[in-house]
Amino acid sequence: MAAQEAVDTVRDREIGIEQEHLDQVYRRLEEKIHEAEFLMNDAAQKGHVGTPGALAERDAQVFRAGVHLNRLNNEFEDFLFGRIDLLEGKDGVRGPDGAYTSVEPADDAVRADNTADIGETLHIGRIGVLDADYSPLVIDWRAPAAAPFYRSTPVEPGRVVRRRVIRSKGRRVLGVEDDLMRPELKAALDGAELPVIGDGALMAALGQARGHSMRDIVSSIQAEQDLVIRAPAASVTYVEGGPGTGKTAVALHRAAYLLYQDRRRYAGGILIVSPTPLLVSYTEGVLPSLGEEGQVAIRALGDLAEDAAGGVADTYDEPAVSRIKGSSRMLAVLRKAARGALDQPDTPRLLRVVAFGRRLELEENELRRIRQNVLSGTAPVNLLRPRARRLLLDALYARSGAAGRHSDPELAAELRSSFDEDVSTEDSFLGFLDAWWPELAPRRVLDAMGDEKRLGRWARRILNPGEVRRVARSLRRPGLSVHDVALLDELHTLLGAPARPKRKREYDPLDQLTGLEELMPVREETQRERAERLAAERTEYAHVIVDEAQDLTPMQWRMVGRRGRHATWTIVGDPAQSSWSDPDEAAASRDEALGSRPRRRFELTVNYRNPAEIAELAAKVLALAMPGKESPRAVRSTGVEPRFVAVAGGDLAGTVRAEAERLLAGVEGTVGVVVAMDRRAEAARWLDGLGDRVVALGSLEAKGLEYDATLVVSPAEIADESPAGLRVLYVALTRSTQALTVLAGERDLPDAAGVPDLLRD
Numbered sequence: 001m002a003a004q005e006a007v008d009t010v011r012d013r014e015i016g017i018e019q020e021h022l023d024q025v026y027r028r029l030e031e032k033i034h035e036a037e038f039l040m041n042d043a044a045q046k047g048h049v050g051t052p053g054a055l056a057e058r059d060a061q062v063f064r065a066g067v068h069l070n071r072l073n074n075e076f077e078d079f080l081f082g083r084i085d086l087l088e089g090k091d092g093v094r095g096p097d098g099a100y101t102s103v104e105p106a107d108d109a110v111r112a113d114n115t116a117d118i119g120e121t122l123h124i125g126r127i128g129v130l131d132a133d134y135s136p137l138v139i140d141w142r143a144p145a146a147a148p149f150y151r152s153t154p155v156e157p158g159r160v161v162r163r164r165v166i167r168s169k170g171r172r173v174l175g176v177e178d179d180l181m182r183p184e185l186k187a188a189l190d191g192a193e194l195p196v197i198g199d200g201a202l203m204a205a206l207g208q209a210r211g212h213s214m215r216d217i218v219s220s221i222q223a224e225q226d227l228v229i230r231a232p233a234a235s236v237t238y239v240e241g242g243p244g245t246g247k248t249a250v251a252l253h254r255a256a257y258l259l260y261q262d263r264r265r266y267a268g269g270i271l272i273v274s275p276t277p278l279l280v281s282y283t284e285g286v287l288p289s290l291g292e293e294g295q296v297a298i299r300a301l302g303d304l305a306e307d308a309a310g311g312v313a314d315t316y317d318e319p320a321v322s323r324i325k326g327s328s329r330m331l332a333v334l335r336k337a338a339r340g341a342l343d344q345p346d347t348p349r350l351l352r353v354v355a356f357g358r359r360l361e362l363e364e365n366e367l368r369r370i371r372q373n374v375l376s377g378t379a380p381v382n383l384l385r386p387r388a389r390r391l392l393l394d395a396l397y398a399r400s401g402a403a404g405r406h407s408d409p410e411l412a413a414e415l416r417s418s419f420d421e422d423v424s425t426e427d428s429f430l431g432f433l434d435a436w437w438p439e440l441a442p443r444r445v446l447d448a449m450g451d452e453k454r455l456g457r458w459a460r461r462i463l464n465p466g467e468v469r470r471v472a473r474s475l476r477r478p479g480l481s482v483h484d485v486a487l488l489d490e491l492h493t494l495l496g497a498p499a500r501p502k503r504k505r506e507y508d509p510l511d512q513l514t515g516l517e518e519l520m521p522v523r524e525e526t527q528r529e530r531a532e533r534l535a536a537e538r539t540e541y542a543h544v545i546v547d548e549a550q551d552l553t554p555m556q557w558r559m560v561g562r563r564g565r566h567a568t569w570t571i572v573g574d575p576a577q578s579s580w581s582d583p584d585e586a587a588a589s590r591d592e593a594l595g596s597r598p599r600r601r602f603e604l605t606v607n608y609r610n611p612a613e614i615a616e617l618a619a620k621v622l623a624l625a626m627p628g629k630e631s632p633r634a635v636r637s638t639g640v641e642p643r644f645v646a647v648a649g650g651d652l653a654g655t656v657r658a659e660a661e662r663l664l665a666g667v668e669g670t671v672g673v674v675v676a677m678d679r680r681a682e683a684a685r686w687l688d689g690l691g692d693r694v695v696a697l698g699s700l701e702a703k704g705l706e707y708d709a710t711l712v713v714s715p716a717e718i719a720d721e722s723p724a725g726l727r728v729l730y731v732a733l734t735r736s737t738q739a740l741t742v743l744a745g746e747r748d749l750p751d752a753a754g755v756p757d758l759l760r761d
């Protein structure tokens, strides 16, 4: 008891020490806020008067102050979250943030009797704060000096002796957790022995109940993850790792890191491509919690093309259809369709005009010849219209008999231009051109492909008749599917957008400061509008991050590739979770999108999501889905084995509901019920009235998400859905942080214990 009290006293004292530091940080921030308010008022009063240099300097100050203001107003849970106590550095040099730059300890930092003094203490937070004398009160987590907080391990401690995670809420420190990186050392801080409190900050983070949005992991990023987050943004950073290894988390933190490193370069925008709108809404809170929003667009694959009018495409084609629509064979079909769609059922077959007092006509054959001639070029169809117009005029002029009238070239040219002028302003000619060579919108071509006969013509020798029928039928349904969006985007390129006049903008010196728009409350409305407009106009990005990259189809890789032609890339994925039927084809398209850029490859090996008991079950499916592929190592175990149940009395709905209720009672947070795609709608009805902690999901929608508990309904149904079914089942089984129930239907051939045959040893 007495020992426990002593521990508690030390803990309270250490919390008190961190509290003092946090108080000091807040005092300094308040000072800065006063400065910020003064500067903002001053700026508002003076308007934009002054030399450009002075303006830029003032704006930079307002910007920095605005960052602090914004941060404080948001009352982040843990503004300050870490601390490292370090040995003296080797070179004794300090970096721009006031911390020693060396990661290696000085030669004499550890004495022969294994004692040492702490040479430097750094606090790590969401942004950096300097004291009035420029000493660092808090180091930004992305700064080089903060890297040892994440990188240091007992095997390679560098200068770190003690690594501390500080839990705080607003202005109050709630707790501290320490890890000793050099346990063999007797280290002293200000002459007293260095105390060590508790262990397992990471475990505490992992055990917390889940909500419907992802949390940042800034206080517990692990060394192998940190290497990826801080990898230099050259060419392509390629990250592979199994379920729950933090790929999504790492991708988001990397976006924040890149912005910190080089804000001006990434003013060109960072695009994060996510497979589903569900994953977008699950992850979109992470960047704001890291203080970054303005420059990063997180978009679902179904929301990437501009023509996707009517919002996000989130309907899915049946697997047999998406397999065709996603494949690179569609490219050849679309090329034909983009040209063939010029021929509509109501396309005029005769051109008749009056010129020089004569009636002139071009008949069907002549018109066809002209069209073929124009289309022999490779330019986008809409951009060929001027050439079509010219060839029509040429043919009409030839018919008029005026061509040989003058031998003098100047007179002949004059005659020709007055002919062109006459004809091309005539209503009948203009009306004909609009109908015969209409400006094609991508959507119009896609709709035309819904006509089975026409699609059959365009897809001859590319798709078989059964495939043509399926695709045409799917295109006649209202709305857009996720896979249609990549087709639309390809059509956009094939058709070409006619140049539109650019809108003029007023010059605003504040625009030079990227990110400022997010921070200036007085300008909020207009700046937000501006940000939205810029985002809408943006078609290329400076950095592209692809999450769940294993799922992109060849057509989707082409679509994403177009948005990052000059970009650097970060690609995260897991081939074992791919729902695309032909991973080799997709990999070839990915390589095409990335060109010859060199790649740096990283691997993440630790599963932070699933307890070992769940990971072990999922590994059985992995062995079937991808023999020989190794499972990531689960970092914790809960002692709770997965539960197996068979459908009771043929009542699937009733059993699902009862099992969902049981899970809801068992965990504090969220419950996901994963069913085969074609059961999505009924599953939502089964769960009616159980509250918003539980959601029904189609197997493909479960990508990237996680729940405290999951109920996987009929593994066999999910596995049989598509050629990639086993990999999709692997995804479904790896969504849970605590509890997993597997419900077996008849098709699962459960044994007496309710275990489906797919999951038996």
Ligand SMILES: Nc1ncnc2c1ncn2[C@@H]1O[C@H](COP(=O)(O)OP(=O)(O)OP(=O)(O)O)[C@@H](O)[C@H]1O
Residues within 6 Å of the ligand: 202, 205, 206, 215, 216, 217, 220, 221, 222, 225, 241, 242, 243, 244, 245, 246, 247, 248, 249, 250, 574, 577, 608, 609, 703, 704, 705, 706, 734
């Ligand atoms: N270093 C960490 N500290 C705390 N939590 C972590 C850490 N790394 C990952 N996690 C947590 O583990 C879970 C899985 O992370 P994430 O979703 O990024 O994995 P993933 O590799 O994208 O998984 P999947 O491939 O299954 O979609 C998340 O809850 C994440 O917050």
